[in-house]
Amino acid sequence: MAKIAFRDVTKTYEGAKAAAVDHVSFTVREGAICMLLGTSGSGKTTLLRMVNRLIDPTSGEIQINGIATTAQNPIELRRGIGYVIQQVGLFPHLSIEDNVRVVPSILGKSASETRERVDELLRLVGLDPAEYRKRYPRQLSGGQQQRVGLARALAADPEVLLMDEPFGALDAITRERMQDELLRIQQGVRKTILFVTHDVEEALKLGDQIVVMSDGKLIQEGTPVELLARPADDFVRKLLGADNILRQFEYLPVTAALEPATHNGADGAGERIAADTSLLQAMLRLMQSDATALTIENGDKTIAGQVSLASISRGLRAGGGHLVDAGVTPDVEPESAGDAAPVSR
Amino acid sequence: MFELLGQMWQFIQNPAPEPSFISETVIYLQLCIVSTLLAIVVALPLGILVAQRQISAFLLTNFTGLMRAVPTLVFFALAYPYLGLGFKPAVIALTVIGIPPILLNTIAGLRGIDAATVDAARGMGMTSLQVLWRIQIPLTLPVVAAGVRTAAVQIVATAPLAALIGGAGYGDYIIGGLGLINIPIVLAGVIPVALLALLFEVALAGVQRLLTPAGLRVSQPSAEEAPTQAAASSDQPLAA
Ligand SMILES: Nc1ncnc2c1ncn2[C@@H]1O[C@H](COP(=O)(O)OP(=O)(O)OP(=O)(O)O)[C@@H](O)[C@H]1O
Numbered sequence: 001m002a003k004i005a006f007r008d009v010t011k012t013y014e015g016a017k018a019a020a021v022d023h024v025s026f027t028v029r030e031g032a033i034c035m036l037l038g039t040s041g042s043g044k045t046t047l048l049r050m051v052n053r054l055i056d057p058t059s060g061e062i063q064i065n066g067i068a069t070t071a072q073n074p075i076e077l078r079r080g081i082g083y084v085i086q087q088v089g090l091f092p093h094l095s096i097e098d099n100v101r102v103v104p105s106i107l108g109k110s111a112s113e114t115r116e117r118v119d120e121l122l123r124l125v126g127l128d129p130a131e132y133r134k135r136y137p138r139q140l141s142g143g144q145q146q147r148v149g150l151a152r153a154l155a156a157d158p159e160v161l162l163m164d165e166p167f168g169a170l171d172a173i174t175r176e177r178m179q180d181e182l183l184r185i186q187q188g189v190r191k192t193i194l195f196v197t198h199d200v201e202e203a204l205k206l207g208d209q210i211v212v213m214s215d216g217k218l219i220q221e222g223t224p225v226e227l228l229a230r231p232a233d234d235f236v237r238k239l240l241g242a243d244n245i246l247r248q249f250e251y252l253p254v255t256a257a258l259e260p261a262t263h264n265g266a267d268g269a270g271e272r273i274a275a276d277t278s279l280l281q282a283m284l285r286l287m288q289s290d291a292t293a294l295t296i297e298n299g300d301k302t303i304a305g306q307v308s309l310a311s312i313s314r315g316l317r318a319g320g321g322h323l324v325d326a327g328v329t330p331d332v333e334p335e336s337a338g339d340a341a342p343v344s345r
Numbered sequence: 346m347f348e349l350l351g352q353m354w355q356f357i358q359n360p361a362p363e364p365s366f367i368s369e370t371v372i373y374l375q376l377c378i379v380s381t382l383l384a385i386v387v388a389l390p391l392g393i394l395v396a397q398r399q400i401s402a403f404l405l406t407n408f409t410g411l412m413r414a415v416p417t418l419v420f421f422a423l424a425y426p427y428l429g430l431g432f433k434p435a436v437i438a439l440t441v442i443g444i445p446p447i448l449l450n451t452i453a454g455l456r457g458i459d460a461a462t463v464d465a466a467r468g469m470g471m472t473s474l475q476v477l478w479r480i481q482i483p484l485t486l487p488v489v490a491a492g493v494r495t496a497a498v499q500i501v502a503t504a505p506l507a508a509l510i511g512g513a514g515y516g517d518y519i520i521g522g523l524g525l526i527n528i529p530i531v532l533a534g535v536i537p538v539a540l541l542a543l544l545f546e547v548a549l550a551g552v553q554r555l556l557t558p559a560g561l562r563v564s565q566p567s568a569e570e571a572p573t574q575a576a577a578s579s580d581q582p583l584a585a
């Protein structure tokens with residue numbers, strides 16, 4: 001697994017007045033899914049393509065595992081990075097099998113050596129190898145092509161995966177299914193993933209980390225909960241729909257409406273739930289059971305407090321229709337625009 | 346009609362003082378095949394070279410188009426002081442005729458490749474040469490083959506003129522026959538030319554088919570999804 005660090009990365013296209021990516025700094029943790037979220041033209045694709053050097057930064061640098069990408073041969077670099085492009089870009093003249101084994105084959109592996117790997121990858125992305133191996137891209141639906149695109153990117157087992165709006169062309173239902181599959185696959189493969197999207201729901205659902213971009217600048221970076229609970233400015237607030245109460249309920253953990261425990265939970269009066277349960281789930285539980293409160297339990301089984309419908313509505317009223325998550329550690333201050341803060345580890 | 350064909354057949358068996366049918370056929374085939382191959386050798390690399398350069402491609406295709414527009418007879422006349430008579434100038438003139446369709450198709454074929462396909466290939470870590478060999482050439486070859494087919498048929502159809510500058514071939518019969526106002530002799534040239542053009546057409550159509558990768562021959566199950574570059578609002582599904 002690999003850590004990716006962006007250090008003051010800037011890209012100004014030849015002849016352009018403004019920078020497409022403007023002094024962007026942040027770090028992606030090993031094995032995390034980092035969502036690059038922003039409106040059209042905000043520089044997401046440019047930022048992504050600088051990682052595998054399809055574009056070189058005008059200034060600043062990108063490090064993978066501490067090594068600057070510019071210190072590496074771009075061809076070698078790209079072979080170690082999976083790349084899923086928005087338009088899928090399967091090779092129409094090659095069979096699905098040959099599409100998937102493209103990178104191993106340019107690395108010199110023969111078809112017989114990669115056969116098992118291809119089958120394994122096709123199964124991983126939910127395609128039956130026996131049925132699809134010998135087909136051609138044009139014989140597949142859009143969603144199936146996306147799956148093959150993902151399998152192809154994973155073929156050489158790269159540590160880093162770049163995905164540029166990979167599900168952009170899919171209908172809402174297929175897209176949701178692919179998102180679920182990606183999360184399932186990620187459970188097993190644990191890649192460090194940079195994922196471009198302009199779909200907020202997608203960013204919130206998939207992201208361990210979200211980087212909000214606007215006009216080439218990094219506006220805010222943090223976990224979905226951090227961004228929802230403490231949007232840095234009105235732009236982020238609007239973009240994320242941070243004022244949308246349902247969305248808060250869905251993504252904020254119960255600790256956002258924490259109140260001191262009135263009973264210790266040992267007397268059986270309250271059901272116990274984990275501290276990272278969403279508010280929405282807690283509310284549903286509360287409404288479906290007789291309990292007036294649920295005991296919130298930390299990971300180490302100690303009791304954090306409790307949550308009740310009353311505490312949730314109190315939290316809402318106090319925040320003026322906005323819950324402030326107590327579980328968000330205050331030391332993760334949101335970065336503001338143009339803030340080239342030192343990259344934390 | 347049958348009488349004419351009978352006379353033609355007699356002539357073919359003993360065309361003296363014209364050269365024998367076999368030798369004219371051999372020369373004619375040589376003229377056509379050498380010119381077609383030369384046209385490929387010139388047009389293919391040129392096409393690859395200029396495909397991504399708007400201005401050079403524009404100039405080159407127009408220039409070769411103009412060269413073609415010069416009537417072959419005029420070309421022979423103009424080339425005569427430099428190239429003289431015989432096989433060589435005939436081949437050069439025919440090559441000029443064959444270049445434009447191959448050049449145009451090479452450029453169109455390369456440009457026709459989806460940019461995303463090449464982008465993916467580069468992003469995957471292919472070198473420029475690998476992109477060319479593994480992606481661009483296989484995808485362009487069928488289109489180039491179609492160009493070669495057009496070029497070859499045009500060359501076959503024009504090659505009789507070569508006889509005017511001593512390039513020999515069936516043109517000897519046609520021109521000789523016309524001079525004598527002897528229709529059977531003209532037919533002895535015209536009919537083989539027509540048959541040969543047909544043969545080239547059919548054979549090269551087969552080659553074109555062979556060069557078309559299986560993946561491009563299969564039918565599409567559904568309409569391609571439209572590109573989704575439109576700035577859609579974030580929550581809207583981008584279904585085509
Ligand atoms: N090759 C290029 N040459 C010049 N300008 C470019 C080039 N590619 C992108 N740009 C410009 O850089 C800016 C950022 O583009 P980029 O493609 O990175 O945006 P994006 O966030 O990916 O947008 P989208 O969501 O529409 O894909 C835009 O203003 C765009 O016009």
Ligand SMILES: [Mg+2]
Pocket residue numbers: 044045046
């Ligand atoms: Mg983009």
